[in-house]
Amino acid sequence: MSVPLxxxxxxxxxxxxxxxxxxxxxxxxxxQIAAILGRNGMGKTTLIRSVAxxxxxRAGEITYRDMSLRGKQPYAIxxxxxxxxxxxxxxxxxxxxxxxxxLPTSVLARSSKGRNGDEPGQRWDFDEVLKEFxxxxxxxNHLGGxxxxxxxQMLAIGRALMxxxxxxxxxxxxxxxxxxxxxxxxxxxxxxxxxxxxxxLVEQNxxxxxxxxxxxxxxxxxxxxxxxxxxxxANAAQVLDQHLGVSGAKMV
Amino acid sequence: xHSGILQAINGVSFAALLFLLASGFTLSFGLMRVVNxxxxxxxxxxxxxxxxxxxxxxxxxxxxxxxxxxxxxxxYLIDRFLIRRTGENHLAQVLLTVGIAFVLGDVAxxxxxxxxxxxxxxxxxxGAIELPGGIIYPTYRFALIAFGVFVGLSLWLLYRKTxxxxxxxxxxxxxxxVSAIGINIDRLFVLVSALASFLAGMAGVVGGAFxxxxxxxxxxxxxxxxxxxxFGGLGSLEGAMIGALIVGLLDAxxxxxxxEFSYFVLFGPMAILLLFRPRGIFGREG
Ligand SMILES: Nc1ncnc2c1ncn2[C@@H]1O[C@H](COP(=O)(O)OP(=O)(O)O)[C@@H](O)[C@H]1O
Ligand SMILES: [Mg+2]
Numbered sequence: 001m002s003v004p005l006x007x008x009x010x011x012x013x014x015x016x017x018x019x020x021x022x023x024x025x026x027x028x029x030x031x032q033i034a035a036i037l038g039r040n041g042m043g044k045t046t047l048i049r050s051v052a053x054x055x056x057x058r059a060g061e062i063t064y065r066d067m068s069l070r071g072k073q074p075y076a077i078x079x080x081x082x083x084x085x086x087x088x089x090x091x092x093x094x095x096x097x098x099x100x101x102x103l104p105t106s107v108l109a110r111s112s113k114g115r116n117g118d119e120p121g122q123r124w125d126f127d128e129v130l131k132e133f134x135x136x137x138x139x140x141n142h143l144g145g146x147x148x149x150x151x152x153q154m155l156a157i158g159r160a161l162m163x164x165x166x167x168x169x170x171x172x173x174x175x176x177x178x179x180x181x182x183x184x185x186x187x188x189x190x191x192x193x194x195x196x197x198x199x200x201l202v203e204q205n206x207x208x209x210x211x212x213x214x215x216x217x218x219x220x221x222x223x224x225x226x227x228x229x230x231x232x233x234a235n236a237a238q239v240l241d242q243h244l245g246v247s248g249a250k251m252v
Numbered sequence: 253x254h255s256g257i258l259q260a261i262n263g264v265s266f267a268a269l270l271f272l273l274a275s276g277f278t279l280s281f282g283l284m285r286v287v288n289x290x291x292x293x294x295x296x297x298x299x300x301x302x303x304x305x306x307x308x309x310x311x312x313x314x315x316x317x318x319x320x321x322x323x324x325x326x327x328y329l330i331d332r333f334l335i336r337r338t339g340e341n342h343l344a345q346v347l348l349t350v351g352i353a354f355v356l357g358d359v360a361x362x363x364x365x366x367x368x369x370x371x372x373x374x375x376x377x378x379g380a381i382e383l384p385g386g387i388i389y390p391t392y393r394f395a396l397i398a399f400g401v402f403v404g405l406s407l408w409l410l411y412r413k414t415x416x417x418x419x420x421x422x423x424x425x426x427x428x429x430v431s432a433i434g435i436n437i438d439r440l441f442v443l444v445s446a447l448a449s450f451l452a453g454m455a456g457v458v459g460g461a462f463x464x465x466x467x468x469x470x471x472x473x474x475x476x477x478x479x480x481x482x483f484g485g486l487g488s489l490e491g492a493m494i495g496a497l498i499v500g501l502l503d504a505x506x507x508x509x510x511x512e513f514s515y516f517v518l519f520g521p522m523a524i525l526l527l528f529r530p531r532g533i534f535g536r537e538g
Contacts, residue, residue: 052432078434090429092422094536099418106415109434163434 003066005030005167005198006051011060013043013050020046021057022222028167028215033189033199035213037206037233037244043222044202045087048169051200052084053077064167079109083165087172087202089156093145097136100144100155101129104163124161132188133158150181157188167198174205182208206246210234218243254387259504265393267500268400269463272455273473274480274492275407276448282424282487283444286335287342289349291452292474293356298323298453299460299469300364303371312374312461320454327449328442353470361467368466371457392462399458403451404493411489420444424487476503479522485535494533 004027013021020043028034036044049055051062053074062069069077078084083104092100103109105126130137133154139147147155153173160168170189174182182205189199189212203209209216210230218226218239226239233239240246277291302319306312330352338344377392411417419440423430431437456465459473480499484491499518506517529535 054428054432073436074428074431075434075436078432084429084432086429086432090426092425092429094425095418095422099422102415103418103422103430103435104433106419106435108416108419108436108440159433 002029004028005032005065006200007061007063008047008051009061009063011050011057011062013046013055013057015046015055020222021050023060024219024222024224025060026215026217026224026227028198028200030166030198031193031196032214033193033201033212034215034217035201035203035209035230036217036219037203037209038219039243039245040204042219044219045171046222047219048084048086048171048200048202051077052082052169075109078104078163078165081164081166083160083163083168085153085156085160085168085170085173087175089149089152091144091147091152091155091159093143095144097140097142097144097147097155100159101126101136101162104159109163124164126162129158129161132161132191149176150178150184153177153181153185157185161192165197167200168192169200171202172204173201174203174208186212206240206244254385255508257383257385257387258389259508260501261389261393261397263501263504264497265396265400265500266503267496268396268404269455269459270473270476270480270499271400271404271492271496272451272458273477274484274496275404275489276451277477278481278484278487278492279411279420279444279489280448281481283420283427284441285340285342286331287345287349288335288448289346289474290330290352290356291448291477292470292472293353293360294323294327294449294452295456295459295473296360296465296470297326297356297456299371299456299465300360300369301453302457303364303369303460303465306372306457312372312377315371316454316457319457320450320452323449323453323456324446327445327452331441331445353474357467357470364465366467368464368469369460370462370464371460373461390462396458396462407489408493416443479518481532482522483525483532485532487536488532488534491532491534 006028008024008026010023010025011021012023024047026034036047038044046055050057053069053072064080064082067080135151136154136158139151144152144155157173173185177185186208192199201209201213210233213230216228216230216233217224220243225243226233226236273291273295277288280286280288298319301322302315305318306315334348334352335345338348373392377395379391380388381391381394382388411420419430419435423437423440427437463469476499480492480495483498484495502518502521503514506514510517
């Protein structure tokens with residue numbers, strides 16, 4: 001196998017004195033989706049924040065392609081090709097939809113050295129993002145804060161795509177969405193994967209995660225308690241029951 | 253009747269000056285969450301430097317520009333090496349920057365002395381204009397209003413209509429995500445802080461031409477600028493515009509109608525406003 005796109009090696013992440021990620025490792029290949037499952041407060045968002053450089057791990061190593069992310073500022077990590085779709089969307093409420101989308105392309109966001117990672121299939125631009133999310137095109141001049149939850153989620157994904165990432169960190173993109181919108185999110189993730197984007201997906205929606213992921217991890221109290229193929233998790237009744245709160249029977 | 257109109261012009265021209273100072277203060281707070289009480293000292297320093305430049309070159313315009321530019325490196329060093337150490341601790345910021353203002357005030361006293369000095373204005377702005385109805389009013393004050401409107405409009409366009417402005421507004425909304433989408437927020441801070449210093453320095457020259465410059469002037473003007481920002485809402489450019497107009501007019505009419513209570517006329521309404529809108533007219537919650 002070639003060099004993985006992302007390699008997280010035994011990271012330990014803290015908030016002040018509070019010890020959250022206690023030795024987490026994973027690898028993600030180009031164009032693959034890894035899903036992190038786990039109950040609230042187990043450290044899923046902290047893992048995303050560690051990779052994005054927002055809460056850098058105190059020990060361990062994160063490597064993107066062959067570049068160590070240690071000591072890298074969030075903006076430099078983003079410019080290297082990692083975009084984030086944060087939990088709760090966190091779109092810019094007082095900016096219009098258009099401004100939200102164009103922000104990652106502003107002069108201040110352009111890296112001095114171009115990336116070598118972009119492949120033709122990954123090239124996104126304003127028009128193409130609007131084609132992907134027609135509901136945003138209709139509200140292009142509305143303020144971000146005035147959008148519905150579903151529209152905000154699409155905007156958060158569109159904003160991430162505008163940076164032409166190779167790896168997308170998605171933190172609970174289905175949270176609070178209607179079943180119809182969850183299906184749209186699922187379709188988008190599949191399309192992104194088909195276009196060669198890799199996704200590190202955090203989800204509480206087990207069905208959604210299992211339906212798109214190539215590899216699944218279950219996190220509990222800052223450590224992985226399961227790693228394997230989606231089919232493997234569907235059969236791991238004990239993990240499902242103890243760490244995800246679903247009984248095996250409900251899964252089938 | 254005439255006096256009423258005169259006071260209106262007084263108020264609006266003072267508002268133009270206050271806006272110059274308050275806009276930078278409020279933008280740096282909105283983006284960087286920094287309360288910089290040294291802004292008044294930037295005003296005084298810019299004013300003195302502009303005065304010196306104007307005296308040597310004979311050009312008021314050069315003085316205004318030079319006074320503004322000279323404060324940029326000063327503000328940068330203070331930001332980079334002192335204020336940044338306070339993190340998000342507003343109390344530490346206030347104490348630190350008040351201290352810096354005292355130091356700068358002493359340095360200015362040493363260089364320019366304790367007399368009150370007036371920035372010389374160009375001959376074209378020295379006379380008076382006669383308005384219909386026989387009102388006569390100094391040309392300089394009208395020029396000041398025009399200048400304030402020009403700067404206000406430019407800032408508004410920059411803030412609301414350009415991509416750099418959108419980045420600043422995004423930073424006011426959510427700084428962390430701005431950096432997570434690939435924007436070097438430190439570079440943005442430097443830009444906005446330079447703009448704030450420039451505006452304050454310019455304000456010093458422009459204000460020094462009619463309010464004069466003297467030790468202590470920095471605190472008097474700072475109090476007004478703070479009231480402007482409190483009225484308008486910390487962090488809001490539009491708030492600084494409206495706040496400056498309110499404060500300028502309240503001050504002018506207060507001095508005219510209730511000279512013994514002119515401070516009350518300013519602070520009374522402010523207190524009442526804060527009762528109903530604790531974050532000011534354009535303030536945002538959160
Ligand atoms: N900013 C923070 N400061 C201190 N503790 C935090 C912070 N954010 C999260 N935590 C704690 O870290 C743990 C993991 O949180 P998080 O990664 O957000 O969980 P998840 O995303 O799996 O719900 C929780 O116990 C949470 O209370
Ligand atoms: Mg979370």
